[in-house]
Amino acid sequence: MTAARDAARRRHPSARWPLDVGRMQARIAADLAAAGHPWPARAAALLATRGRLGLDRAAFAELLEVPENAVAAMEEGVTDDRNWFEI
Amino acid sequence: MEMMAAGDMAAVFLLVAEFGDQIAMVLRRHLRDLGVADPRPDDLQGLVVDAGLALQERAGAWRADGGALPWTWADRRLRALASAHVGVRAGELPPDVAGPEAGPAPPVEADEVEVLHALARERPDCRLLLQALDSVASPRNQSILLSVKVQAALGDPSPSVTVARQHGLRPDAVRQVVKRALDKLRGLAAGDDRFAPLADLALLA
Numbered sequence: 123m124t125a126a127r128d129a130a131r132r133r134h135p136s137a138r139w140p141l142d143v144g145r146m147q148a149r150i151a152a153d154l155a156a157a158g159h160p161w162p163a164r165a166a167a168l169l170a171t172r173g174r175l176g177l178d179r180a181a182f183a184e185l186l187e188v189p190e191n192a193v194a195a196m197e198e199g200v201t202d203d204r205n206w207f208e209i
Numbered sequence: 210m211e212m213m214a215a216g217d218m219a220a221v222f223l224l225v226a227e228f229g230d231q232i233a234m235v236l237r238r239h240l241r242d243l244g245v246a247d248p249r250p251d252d253l254q255g256l257v258v259d260a261g262l263a264l265q266e267r268a269g270a271w272r273a274d275g276g277a278l279p280w281t282w283a284d285r286r287l288r289a290l291a292s293a294h295v296g297v298r299a300g301e302l303p304p305d306v307a308g309p310e311a312g313p314a315p316p317v318e319a320d321e322v323e324v325l326h327a328l329a330r331e332r333p334d335c336r337l338l339l340q341a342l343d344s345v346a347s348p349r350n351q352s353i354l355l356s357v358k359v360q361a362a363l364g365d366p367s368p369s370v371t372v373a374r375q376h377g378l379r380p381d382a383v384r385q386v387v388k389r390a391l392d393k394l395r396g397l398a399a400g401d402d403r404f405a406p407l408a409d410l411a412l413l414a
Contacts, residue, residue, distance in 0.1 A: 169219040
């Protein structure tokens with residue numbers, strides 16, 4: 123019965139498994155860097171923030187009051203004449 | 210998963226934040242099957258990250274109407290991750306050292322419907338309940354009803370929340386499933402003499 127109670131507690135959301143965001147973010151940054159992304163750490167941080175908020179790019183861009191293509195460019199590492207980090 | 214299926218890399222953070230414990234539970238089961246009963250938290254964190262990224266890679270092929278949760282659907286892939294992890298960690302035993310004797314099988318969290326099926330083979334009251342459930346609820350809703358009742362009996366203060374997470378549903382949807390199934394079972398017990406004994410079951414209280 124004790125084991126069953128423990129199992130019930132483990133299933134309850136109050137016992138939720140804690141996400142190690144830093145590890146996930148570092149892993150994605152490494153993948154992006156390997157793929158030749160020009161600013162992998164920044165892009166991974168942006169993805170982590172947007173992901174944890176559960177927002178798509180349009181909603182996230184609206185929240186930040188920046189154009190959606192700016193979010194896309196930062197995440198995808200699109201380089202053009204503009205410097206997105208100085209917008 | 211819709212975000213993931215659309216190729217949105219950000220979704221993997223939400224997936225792991227929301228369902229990392231479910232994924233960890235599946236990975237723990239595979240590790241236990243492979244002889245690792247108590248993995249280090251750090252190893253498990255790393256495996257959940259790997260699993261999240263593996264699910265992200267395959268999200269495009271997952272179908273929400275398929276009935277399986279993503280980590281159940283990708284169970285083989287998660288098992289492969291667990292197996293690879295054990296393989297990396299395993300050291301080779303010297304040839305003259307005997308391995309440990311096999312111990313008792315680790316406990317497995319049984320599915321409630323399967324348990325009821327097993328009990329129904331021995332007990333007429335369980336058989337009757339199973340027949341009634343089969344006539345009023347789908348297999349998924351039977352599982353939801355029994356899981357909620359088991360969680361409640363084990364002291365879970367919010368069983369609908371717990372079971373909703375297991376099934377990828379909202380808690381109010383789970384409550385609705387439970388209410389409808391119980392209403393139908395009570396109707397069956399009141400209106401059909403064959404099922405009248407069910408009225409005395411705590412399940413229907």
